[in-house]
Amino acid sequence: MATNYKIANRRIKLLQGYSKRYIDQNAGFTLIEMISVALIIGILSAIAAPGWLGFVNRQRLNKASDGLLSAVRQAQTEAKNKKLSYSVSFRVNSSTNVPEYIVYQGIPPTTITTTTTPSSNTTSSSGWNPLGDSLELNARQVFIYTNLSSLTAYNTTTASDIVTTAKGEGTITFDYLGALANKADNSVINEPLKVMVAIPQATGDAAGDLKRCVIIEGLIGGMRTEKDASCK
Known part of the structure; x- marks a missing residue:
């Protein structure tokens, strides 16, 4: 009887020893396992990152485009409601x-600086607002491009197509009816006015492939929007 007890006790100790060794061997991860997991995470991140970045850029550009269209409509609405001419100017600071953009009464003055509001009654504050307001764009995330000639020459184009090789600026002015005002020399506008937001290329000021634009055409100031290759 004592012999059977000793044999049983020895078997229990052997099983306990095997169990302890098994637990010790599987208590953590080996270096190879950790390296493998890190490599898999790295590969998945490399695959997902461009798609996520593209999504973020498109969302940012869409919001900037909404801000662009809203600014133009605000100027036109103010002109209609107040029966006065109103302008909206765009630039890249x-x-x-x-x-940035600014909506103001009247036509732009002969000189617009970074420290004065572009209206006949200039003040000490600039009055410029970042495009999209709450979007909080950082440097070089979105640029403005136009076919307009300058901030001061309102409703005047330099070309029929948007200049995409350099940052743009310009002013669009509506008359008291909300229609596009005649130019400073009283000549009628004969080409659509185009303002575009785009993600710039990694270096330089040229526009990348992601684009959104607002096109104002006709004497009544009709607006339409386009995107990417259709912005020209």
């Missing part, structure tokens, strides 16, 4: 590299 030379210091922050962030696109």
